[in-house]
Structure formats: structure tokens, C-alpha cells
Amino acid sequence: MLQTSTQTPARNLPDALLTWYDRHHRDLPWRVSPAAAAAGKRADPYHIWLSEVMLQQTTVQAVKPYFWKFLGLWPKVTDLAAAPVEDVMAAWAGLGYYARARNLKKCAEAVATEHGGAFPDTEQGLRALPGIGDYTSAAVAAIAFNRQAAVMDGNVERVISRLYAIDAPLPGSKSLMKAKVTALTPAARPGDFAQAMMDLGATICTPKRPACAICPLRDDCLAFAEHDPERFPVKAAKKEKPVRLGAAFIAVTPEGEILLRRREESGLLGGMTEVPTTAWTSRVDGGATAAHAPFDADWEPCGLVVHVFTHFELRLSIFRAKTNRTDKQSTVGWWEPVENLERQALPTVMKKAISQAIPLAFAPR
DNA sequence: TAGGCGTGGCG
DNA sequence: TCGCCAAGCCT
Missing domain, CATH: 3.90.79.10 (Nucleoside Triphosphate Pyrophosphohydrolase)
Structure with a gap:
């Protein structure tokens, strides 16, 4: 069937986002670019896992030097598994949330001894490892193993809450948002889709002054239609800090x-x-x-x-x-x-x- | 389920 | 200056 030139090409939301990602994705040390992925290059599950744990509640800029340091000290997950925990803690010092470092070491040991040195390639298998929760298991499954896993972090929560103008406050509305992400995640390129959602949240759909004028999802966005995207996501009130x-x-x-x-x-x-x-x-x-x-x-x-x-x-x-x-x-x-x-x-x-x-x-x- | 758990950058 | 908050996990 032919379309006339005056018609908008049929295009769903995931496709629009992936097209944007192909052109505007961030270059990150642990990431395989979409072009390289199309040429058959595969992300290293160890690199993806290490970066994802470091990135938990931590900015990309803060993580980069630590990521390089860890790869230099421990090039393979089996090297990390064999390292003294004191060395791992010292290398992690300054990055914060130190339970992550303790669990990182435990997880490496589990991969080395219980999985023959190779990460499990399913969301469920990853979820059973120390320090790997709902987000990280889905992210590693999607990005490193091309599994159709629904990845939801703070960026995705912001994008989803705006797309659908979700008024219910976080964290209570998390399951609703997760259902939306699950419905959107495509069977093809699920890892790129997840990274695209996060890149969009980090560079366009920002907490303050989002760049709606250049957003590839603008036409689908209810918050944009309401002219107040900064109203989302709605969050529960915080308690005072003693x-x-x-x-x-x-x-x-x-x-x-x-x-x-x-x-x-x-x-x-x-x-x-x-x-x-x-x-x-x-x-x-x-x-x-x-x-x-x-x-x-x-x-x-x-x-x-x-x-x-x-x-x-x-x-x-x-x-x-x-x-x-x-x-x-x-x-x-x-x-x-x-x-x-x-x-x-x-x-x-x-x-x-x-x-x-x-x-x-x-x-x- | 809600609270414990770091740090640094930014508006 | 200072509150916000960033690719969350565990109990």
C-alpha cells in the first residue's frame, strides 16, 4: 500500500524513540553504539553489570573514572572475584553507598563459582545475584543479552509519568509506570530502547526546564499537551533531615x-x-x-x-x-x-x- | 513498606 | 547558598 506524501508516516512511539537514539545517543565507555551493534558487536556483560552497579544513584560523570580504574585493576569478573575485599573497598572509596562494593564483590564471587565465570543471561537469573535488583537485572538482561526486559529507573519514571500525565505520587505509582514500560518495550532492540529512554530522560526530558521543543515524543506526551511537564513526576513529601x-x-x-x-x-x-x-x-x-x-x-x-x-x-x-x-x-x-x-x-x-x-x-x- | 544507605554537581 | 537529586538495593 502506498502512502501519499502528505500523510505522516506510520510510526509508533518505540520506533520514534529508537530513531532519535540512533542519531543522538550518548557515547559512554561501557556502551556499544547502535551502529556497532548493528554490525554485530556485543556489549561485555561484565562491563554492563559493573557500570550499572556504579550508576545506581550516581551520575555518569562520577562513575567514569571509577569504571576505568576497576577495569584496569580487574579486567575480568573472575579477577574481581579473586581480589581481596579490602582492595575493592579502597578502590570504591569516594563513590558512596558502600554496600554496593561489598555486594559487587559477592556477586563476582557467585558468578565465578556458581556460574562458571559467565553472567546469567536472563532477568530472573541476574535478579538472584547480590546487589542486583529490579532495575539492574532488567538493564543487564536487555543491554547485554538483548532480552525483552522492561527497564525502569528514575529517568524512565520521569519520561513515563510525563507521557501519560500520571498524577499518582511515587513511589506508590511505580507498578503502574512499570506496566506502561512493559507495554512499550519492543521485542527488537530492547536494550537500545532502554538506553534510549534513559538518554532521553538525562538529556531532553530533564527534571527542570525539559527541552520539549526537540523531544521526539512530544506529539505523544500528555504533560506537554497540558503545558506543565515539570509537574511530573509527582513525589511523596520528604521528611526533615535530623x-x-x-x-x-x-x-x-x-x-x-x-x-x-x-x-x-x-x-x-x-x-x-x-x-x-x-x-x-x-x-x-x-x-x-x-x-x-x-x-x-x-x-x-x-x-x-x-x-x-x-x-x-x-x-x-x-x-x-x-x-x-x-x-x-x-x-x-x-x-x-x-x-x-x-x-x-x-x-x-x-x-x-x-x-x-x-x-x-x-x-x- | 518505609527507612537506612554517600557523594558531588547544579540551578 | 542550599535544596534537589542521579542508571537503586536491602531489610
Whole structure:
């Protein structure tokens, strides 16, 4: 059947999006471009999985250097499986959400020992692995294995909520949105479709001031028709962030070593390295003093460090003392030369605390 | 199911 | 300056 030139070509929404993606996709280190994919190039499941875990609640810009570092240290998933967990934590330091690193290591071990070194190639098989939830299992299945899996992350939620003008607030409306994504996901190129939805959300359908004028889905979008796309997605009201107080103690020997210790395996900053601190409490009497130090020394106050976590704000009073090594102190943790601090699994809040006491601790050498 | 769990960039 | 929030997972 012929169409006259005045008719709009028959074109469904997934096709419109994929056509846009072919032309405007982002080039990312872990990604196979649509042209290369058409020529038969396949994404490496290890690369896709590693990038997806790093990208959980984390920006592309923050992930890129870590992605390269991990591939350099551990080129194959079996290399990562064989690595000491301390090395993995140290390499992850600064990226946040450290349970991801612990689960990354566990997942690599499971792939190596239970799956012969090859990732499961189905959504269900991937979903059973540590640190892989609804999003990541669908993403790896679609992108690395071309499975028709419905991928929904924060970007997709925004695009879908606008396309259909969904008024119900997140996270309650998630199942409704997931059903919409499932209905849209094509049998052909499901991985490109997922990446296209996310690219659209990241570059066009942005939280603020979306670029509707150049959006390939504009004609299908109810939020655009209503002239207020920023109204979506509707989200439940947030709770206020409490403040917690504490003190951190930086002990320095004449040899230039500082006292470090390891945090418990689970919970906040689990398995990461820290300087000795008091408990972080919600008391507001400002009671943090040298009396709470891990041992007696000539502690001098040297300022305050404020660090904002996801669910509370921490105000750490910093104390510093010159001291000599004794056996008693060594039961607290271990003494580490300052020039080795860069190799430790120190979360950002601890780097801030140490820098407050020793301004050049993390200076380039 | 709702809360715990990091960090850095951006408007 | 500061609130928002980014390719979520686990319990």
C-alpha cells in the first residue's frame, strides 16, 4: 500500500524513540553504539553489570573514572572475584553507598563459582545475584543479552509519568509506570530502547526546564499537551533531615603516622576505614570534647566538619594531638603513614575530617 | 513498606 | 547558598 506524501508516516512511539537514539545517543565507555551493534558487536556483560552497579544513584560523570580504574585493576569478573575485599573497598572509596562494593564483590564471587565465570543471561537469573535488583537485572538482561526486559529507573519514571500525565505520587505509582514500560518495550532492540529512554530522560526530558521543543515524543506526551511537564513526576513529601553531633580524633606520631580503625561490616560506611570518633548522636548540647577521645593525649580542637548524608546531617568536632605509639593505642586500630592515606578505604567524610586536622594530608605528592 | 544507605554537581 | 537529586538495593 502506498502512502501519499502528505500523510505522516506510520510510526509508533518505540520506533520514534529508537530513531532519535540512533542519531543522538550518548557515547559512554561501557556502551556499544547502535551502529556497532548493528554490525554485530556485543556489549561485555561484565562491563554492563559493573557500570550499572556504579550508576545506581550516581551520575555518569562520577562513575567514569571509577569504571576505568576497576577495569584496569580487574579486567575480568573472575579477577574481581579473586581480589581481596579490602582492595575493592579502597578502590570504591569516594563513590558512596558502600554496600554496593561489598555486594559487587559477592556477586563476582557467585558468578565465578556458581556460574562458571559467565553472567546469567536472563532477568530472573541476574535478579538472584547480590546487589542486583529490579532495575539492574532488567538493564543487564536487555543491554547485554538483548532480552525483552522492561527497564525502569528514575529517568524512565520521569519520561513515563510525563507521557501519560500520571498524577499518582511515587513511589506508590511505580507498578503502574512499570506496566506502561512493559507495554512499550519492543521485542527488537530492547536494550537500545532502554538506553534510549534513559538518554532521553538525562538529556531532553530533564527534571527542570525539559527541552520539549526537540523531544521526539512530544506529539505523544500528555504533560506537554497540558503545558506543565515539570509537574511530573509527582513525589511523596520528604521528611526533615535530623542533625547528629560527634567528635573525631586525629592522632599523629613524630614519624608522621595517624591512628586509623575499621568500621563494622554492616550499616553506615560499613567495612570502611575511619579515624576514631565518638558515637554520632542527636543530642544538641554540643557536648563533644576531648574527654571522649580514644586515649589521653594533649588534644587540641581544630574546627568543625559538616557532612550531609542521605538521611541526616553530621557535625563533627575535630581534635588533633601529637603522640607517641604505645601498645595500648594500637588496640584501637593501626598506625598508618600519612603518605599512604590515599590507598586506604577512607570515605569522603573521613578525608574531610583528616584534612581539617592535617591540611596537606591529601595534597598531590 | 518505609527507612537506612554517600557523594558531588547544579540551578 | 542550599535544596534537589542521579542508571537503586536491602531489610
